[in-house]
Amino acid sequence: MTGLRYVYAVCRPLGAPLQAQLTGIGGAPPALLAHRGLVAVVSTVPEADFCEEGLKAHLEDLDWLAATARAHQGVIDALTTVTTPLPLRLATVFRDDSGVRSMMEARETDFLHALDRLEGRVEWGVKVFTEPPPEPATDERARTAATGDKSDKPMSGRDYLRRRRADTRAHEADLQAAESFADALHQRLGAHAEASRLHPPQSASLSGARGRNVLNAAYLVPRNRSEEFVELVDRTKDEAGGLRVELTGPWAAYSFSGFAEEDARHGASAGEGR
């Protein structure tokens, strides 16, 4: 079977070798492809999976996508322990090494600029969730109202509706409190980071998390100040009162890769492919 070259990341020459047991997509070991002052981290992937047709079919398959995304992230994650990688978007594929080299040469200035900017920095993800609303209590009241339970004062339909409105208002107030906590936290963490990005809230269907996601943010923090940042996040967990603060990382600086963001915003990336 013919193979294609899959590129995970571009970085400066590594000070240490990759972990020997490291595997990338399809279990293939990643290799380093040096060109001038840059190194591309690549592995061979089956052409059947990453040719136009194969990829198109696979991208509709969430299980394949999840496994591929995890393998991609696994390599990036290993790289962050030894260098500051510039992560490429999933499924960046070339016919052969010379294609990868030409790409590195064509984008050399962009890569070097972004690598300088991100050198020694990592990304931390912070999310805030509301705890799930206390549904059972509402159900109990509704049941009491419906059956006219004698142990309690029977509730009229009007009382029931009034109670329901009060519950709704309380829920909205909780949500508002959660959002202002999230805003304040974002301000505070932003002041301890070099840059920050707000991502759209995650839905529970994919994240599997409980409650409503009211903050989903990324922070760019120098590696040597990360301990301090993590402690700061830990302290806010105690002040969150009924809210859940989750920290992920350290990630490679995905959300701060700079020129890619500009490209995407101006639609230049789509044009580039045609």
Add this chain to the structure above:
Amino acid sequence: MTTPAPRSSGFADPYGHNSGANLADILERVLDKGVVIAGDIRINLLDIELLTIKLRLIVASVDKAKEMGIDWWETDPALSSRARRDELTRDNAELRERLARLEELEPGRARKEAP
């Protein structure tokens, strides 16, 4: 066709990194962030643009998408898993077969009951 070997323990364990990251965290980064380069397989970009839009709707709050009046993904077969589609196809085939058998068994009754 080769499928990447699933790693039961996830990517995190070998490196002791990111133990709190879920699939949504990973997908929103590897698909939506990172450097965009046109590779030799040119279809990538357009396909991933579309996929990213779809995934953004899954990853991003469904409530928010609905608030914005976006609900086409609810009927998009691409967003339901392949297994589910297969199951539906199987169910359909089985039902059609049973219907055909029933019609064969009771042709008289079916005709009588028809108006």
